[in-house]
Amino acid sequence: MTVLIILGSIVVAFLIYLLIQKMNAYTKRVYNYKFFGWKSYLITSFSYALICSGIYFYDKASVTNGDLLNGQILFVLGAAGLLWLFFTIYTIQM
Secondary structure, X not given: OHHHHHHHHHHHHHHHHHHHHHHHHHHHHHXXXXXXXXXXXXXXXXXXXXXXXXXXXXXXXXXXXXXXXXXXXXXXXXXXXXXXXXXXXXXXXX
């Protein structure tokens, strides 16, 4: 069963890769911009990691009456990264 899960995960990852390549070809043809790139991928990944970490630290601090500011700062930094990415993509499309 473990082998089937691993093979299924590889197939799903490959299908997602093909979908991303097809979307990139379409956005490059229509908008002259590749939507999925390493820069946007890294910014999105780090931003979501900061948001999830911020929520975790905020929840943990609220239960233990700790410092809530740490989680709030991480959450705001992650949200700022995503907003910057969305603004960059929006200005490129215009």
